[in-house]
Amino acid sequence: MNEYIPAIIYGVLFGTALRLFMLRIDYRQYPTYLHGRIIHLSLGFIAASLGTLAIPSVMEEQYTAVTFLTIAASQFREVRNMERNTLNEMDAFELVPRGNTYIEGIAIAFESRNYLVIASSLLVTSFYVFIGWYAAVIVSIICIIGAQVLMSGSSLGKITEIERAELTFKGAGLYVDSIYIMNIGLPERQKEILEYGMGFIVTPKSFSVRSTIANLGQRQAILHDLSVTLGVFRDSGTPALVPLIKRDLNDGRIGVFILPQEKNLDTALSVLAKVPVLEHAVQKPHFKKEASS
Amino acid sequence: MKMEKVILGAVTTEKSSVQGGTPVFYCEGKKEMESIAANLEAILDGIAHRLTDELYIIVKH
Numbered sequence: 001m002n003e004y005i006p007a008i009i010y011g012v013l014f015g016t017a018l019r020l021f022m023l024r025i026d027y028r029q030y031p032t033y034l035h036g037r038i039i040h041l042s043l044g045f046i047a048a049s050l051g052t053l054a055i056p057s058v059m060e061e062q063y064t065a066v067t068f069l070t071i072a073a074s075q076f077r078e079v080r081n082m083e084r085n086t087l088n089e090m091d092a093f094e095l096v097p098r099g100n101t102y103i104e105g106i107a108i109a110f111e112s113r114n115y116l117v118i119a120s121s122l123l124v125t126s127f128y129v130f131i132g133w134y135a136a137v138i139v140s141i142i143c144i145i146g147a148q149v150l151m152s153g154s155s156l157g158k159i160t161e162i163e164r165a166e167l168t169f170k171g172a173g174l175y176v177d178s179i180y181i182m183n184i185g186l187p188e189r190q191k192e193i194l195e196y197g198m199g200f201i202v203t204p205k206s207f208s209v210r211s212t213i214a215n216l217g218q219r220q221a222i223l224h225d226l227s228v229t230l231g232v233f234r235d236s237g238t239p240a241l242v243p244l245i246k247r248d249l250n251d252g253r254i255g256v257f258i259l260p261q262e263k264n265l266d267t268a269l270s271v272l273a274k275v276p277v278l279e280h281a282v283q284k285p286h287f288k289k290e291a292s293s
Numbered sequence: 294m295k296m297e298k299v300i301l302g303a304v305t306t307e308k309s310s311v312q313g314g315t316p317v318f319y320c321e322g323k324k325e326m327e328s329i330a331a332n333l334e335a336i337l338d339g340i341a342h343r344l345t346d347e348l349y350i351i352v353k354h
Binding site (some may be wrong): 171172182183184185186187188189236237238239240 | 341
């Protein structure tokens with residue numbers, strides 16, 4: 001048996017396990033089903049193998065072998081495309097779509113997690129080869145903690161204050177608190193909306209957050225998450241019952257209007273607080289100002 | 294073809310309030326106007342917006 005075999009087995013197993021650990025089965029996220037999981041586990045296994053094999057090949061003076069890492073990069077860029085295409089295709093049939101920004105965020109997460117697996121496997125194997133199995137175990141634990149930190153982005157509850165607000169009609173205009181949502185003409189529809197609708201006001205905690213929650217993709221993500229968990233009171237061809245978010249131009253608050261199937265205030269508030277802040281929506285005007293001055 | 298923000302029709306009890314190329318549905322009373330607007334909303338997959346008490350427009354968003 002080759003002297004590197006234990007290190008390689010450890011590295012590959014650890015990498016695959018790490019991918020499994022990062023593949024949280026979340027009710028809001030794709031993949032929710034077995035086949036999606038198998039695809040990502042297999043790719044995770046490939047990523048782990050690539051990362052693991054780099055060190056033994058260098059030790060054996062097979063320097064050119066390292067170039068296969070470049071194949072890995074293009075391979076996993078393909079993962080991102082695959083995710084993006086699938087989700088885009090599905091999005092057209094959602095009653096409340098995810099929106100492109102959310103999809104891009106998910107696709108990026110899938111790609112980057114594979115790179116995390118490569119890097120972790122490489123680290124773990126090198127510690128195994130150069131120091132010993134105990135060092136590899138310690139590094140593995142550090143990698144798991146690191147992956148968890150890198151994986152958990154911010155959520156809406158951390159950057160904003162969320163509260164319930166009343167839905168009111170002034171003439172035909174629907175308002176959440178003082179934020180105008182849309183014009184609903186028919187009295188029948190107005191009645192439905194007052195009966196089934198819920199309104200929330202999301203107030204930004206800082207100036208930078210204003211532009212983040214103003215982002216249309218972020219707003220769509222909020223609506224999608226709420227609709228997926230609470231259900232929607234609508235069907236195709238009823239645009240008057242589409243959930244909407246509008247913005248107060250004076251202070252950057254946003255008014256969320258939804259028509260849930262299940263009108264549960266506590267669930268709604270906790271889902272709102274857990275909506276992920278999308279990478280592409282984050283803007284930090286303060287930092288930009290300081291950098292340019 | 295995908296149309297956005299188009300007025301598909303107007304429903305009114307006041308003939309003089311709408312002119313031009315939009316299809317106009319003239320109604321005798323408020324009840325009739327509301328039921329026609331509701332039907333058109335369902336048929337055309339649009340939203341019935343109320344501009345004044347005498348005038349609804351059906352808009353495709």
